[in-house]
Amino acid sequence: MNSILVVLETRNGALRPASLEALGAARALADAKGGSVLALATETAELDLAQLGSAGADQVFQCERAQHSAESSAATAAKLAQEKACDVVFLAATVRGRDLTPRIAALLDTGFAADCTAIDPENMVFTRPVYAGKALLQVRVTGPVVVASLRPNFFSPANRSHQANLESFAAEAGASEVVAIEAAASGRPDVAEASRVVAGGRGLGAAENWGLLEAVADAIPGAALGASRAVVDAGWRPHSEQVGQTGKTVAPELYIAAGISGAIQHLAGMNSSKVIVAINKDADAPIFQHATYGIVGDVKDVLPVLAEELKKIQN
Ligand SMILES: Cc1cc2nc3c(=O)[nH]c(=O)nc-3n(C[C@H](O)[C@H](O)[C@H](O)COP(=O)(O)OP(=O)(O)OC[C@H]3O[C@@H](n4cnc5c(N)ncnc54)[C@H](O)[C@@H]3O)c2cc1C
Incomplete structure (x- = not known):
C-alpha cells in the first residue's frame, strides 16, 4: 500500500x-x-x-x-x-x-x-x-x-x-461557496460524537420537563442530550438531537434512556451503546430488554435523585 x-x-x-x-x-x-x-x-x-x-x-x-x-x-x-x-x-x-x-x-x-x-x-x-x-x-x-x-x-x-x-495545499475552487454557518449554540457536544448521552422520550411528559434531563446531563462531564422521534415530532426538542433510524446513530460508552419505550427505530440508533441505562415506569417496556441497568419508576421521581447522586460523585 x-x-x-x-x-x-x-x-x-x-x-x-x-x-x-x-x-x-x-x-x-x-x-x-x-x-x-x-x-x-x-x-x-x-x-x-x-x-x-x-x-x-x-x-x-x-x-x-x-x-x-x-x-x-x-x-x-x-x-x-x-x-x-x-x-x-x-x-x-x-x-x-x-x-x-x-x-x-x-x-x-x-x-x-x-x-x-x-x-x-x-x-x-x-x-x-x-x-x-x-x-x-x-x-x-x-x-x-x-x-x-x-x-x-x-x-x-x-x-x-x-x-x-x-x-x-492549494484548495480547488467549487461552483458554490458557503459564506456562513450559523449553529444553534447549545453548549453541549453533538449527540453523535459524545461518549455519554442522556436521552429523553415522550415519558418526560412535556417540553418544560426537559430541565430534569438537563440536570442529569450537567452532572455527567461531556454529556450530550438526545431525544426520541416522538419528542422531536412534538416540537419539544430539535431534530439535531434525534437518535434513531431517521435521526443520528450513536455508540457512546453510556446511554441513559429516560421515558423512551425502545421502539425498533429508536434502538437502531443506539443499541451499540456500551452501557444502556433505561428509566421507565412500565416494567414491560421493550427498552429494558436492551438495557444494562433498568430503573422502573417515574422519570419525575428518578431523574432528580440521579442528578443529585451524580453531582455528589463529581464533587
Ligand atoms: C419510518 C420510521 C422511522 C422512525 N425513526 C425514528 C427515530 O429515528 N427515532 C425514534 O426515536 N423513533 C423513530 N420512529 C418512531 C418510533 O417508532 C417510536 O414511535 C418512537 O421512538 C417512540 O418514542 P418514545 O419512546 O419517546 O415514545 P413512546 O413510545 O410513547 O414511549 C414513551 C415511554 O415512556 C414511558 N413513560 C411514560 N410516562 C412515564 C413516566 N412518567 N416515567 C417514566 N416512564 C414513562 C412509557 O411507559 C413508554 O415506554 C420512527 C418510526 C418510523 C415508522
Missing part, C-alpha cells in the same frame, strides 16, 4: 473528534499493510500536530480557506489523493462526511463503503450495518481507490508518540 488519506473535519477552526478516530483506523490499516497516513484539512483550522501525529497521521496538508464547501472540499481531497497516489481515502461518517464521501468517490471514478463499523485489513472488507442494524453488510470496493466513511465511536485514535509534518 502506498498511502491512506484521511479527510479531516473541522468546524469553526476546531477539529472534530471523529476525525481522530478515522486517523486511528487509517494508522491500523497502514500498520497492517504498509504505507503512510496523510491528513487533509480543507479549511483553516487550529491543528495540533502532536495530537494528529499521535492519532495516526504522518503528514498533514492544510488549505488556507475560510469556509468548507462540499464541492471544493471534495475536489481538493480528490486532487491530493491523485497527486499522492493514495490507495485509500477515509472520512468520518458525520453529516459532512456523508456529503463528501460519494463526491470524492465519483471524482476518483471509484466506489465507496458508507458508514462502516469495522475493517478487515487482510481482505479490505468493510462492515456496514443495514436495515436498522438488523443485518451486517460486508462491502469490498472494487474500484481503483478505496473510499470509505467510518461511523463515529467505532474506531479509536492511535496512541503513539509522533509529531506530524505540516504542508500547505
Whole structure:
C-alpha cells in the first residue's frame, strides 16, 4: 500500500473528534499493510500536530480557506489523493462526511463503503450495518481507490508518540461557496460524537420537563442530550438531537434512556451503546430488554435523585 488519506473535519477552526478516530483506523490499516497516513484539512483550522501525529497521521496538508464547501472540499481531497497516489481515502461518517464521501468517490471514478463499523485489513472488507442494524453488510470496493466513511465511536485514535509534518495545499475552487454557518449554540457536544448521552422520550411528559434531563446531563462531564422521534415530532426538542433510524446513530460508552419505550427505530440508533441505562415506569417496556441497568419508576421521581447522586460523585 502506498498511502491512506484521511479527510479531516473541522468546524469553526476546531477539529472534530471523529476525525481522530478515522486517523486511528487509517494508522491500523497502514500498520497492517504498509504505507503512510496523510491528513487533509480543507479549511483553516487550529491543528495540533502532536495530537494528529499521535492519532495516526504522518503528514498533514492544510488549505488556507475560510469556509468548507462540499464541492471544493471534495475536489481538493480528490486532487491530493491523485497527486499522492493514495490507495485509500477515509472520512468520518458525520453529516459532512456523508456529503463528501460519494463526491470524492465519483471524482476518483471509484466506489465507496458508507458508514462502516469495522475493517478487515487482510481482505479490505468493510462492515456496514443495514436495515436498522438488523443485518451486517460486508462491502469490498472494487474500484481503483478505496473510499470509505467510518461511523463515529467505532474506531479509536492511535496512541503513539509522533509529531506530524505540516504542508500547505492549494484548495480547488467549487461552483458554490458557503459564506456562513450559523449553529444553534447549545453548549453541549453533538449527540453523535459524545461518549455519554442522556436521552429523553415522550415519558418526560412535556417540553418544560426537559430541565430534569438537563440536570442529569450537567452532572455527567461531556454529556450530550438526545431525544426520541416522538419528542422531536412534538416540537419539544430539535431534530439535531434525534437518535434513531431517521435521526443520528450513536455508540457512546453510556446511554441513559429516560421515558423512551425502545421502539425498533429508536434502538437502531443506539443499541451499540456500551452501557444502556433505561428509566421507565412500565416494567414491560421493550427498552429494558436492551438495557444494562433498568430503573422502573417515574422519570419525575428518578431523574432528580440521579442528578443529585451524580453531582455528589463529581464533587
Ligand atoms: C419510518 C420510521 C422511522 C422512525 N425513526 C425514528 C427515530 O429515528 N427515532 C425514534 O426515536 N423513533 C423513530 N420512529 C418512531 C418510533 O417508532 C417510536 O414511535 C418512537 O421512538 C417512540 O418514542 P418514545 O419512546 O419517546 O415514545 P413512546 O413510545 O410513547 O414511549 C414513551 C415511554 O415512556 C414511558 N413513560 C411514560 N410516562 C412515564 C413516566 N412518567 N416515567 C417514566 N416512564 C414513562 C412509557 O411507559 C413508554 O415506554 C420512527 C418510526 C418510523 C415508522
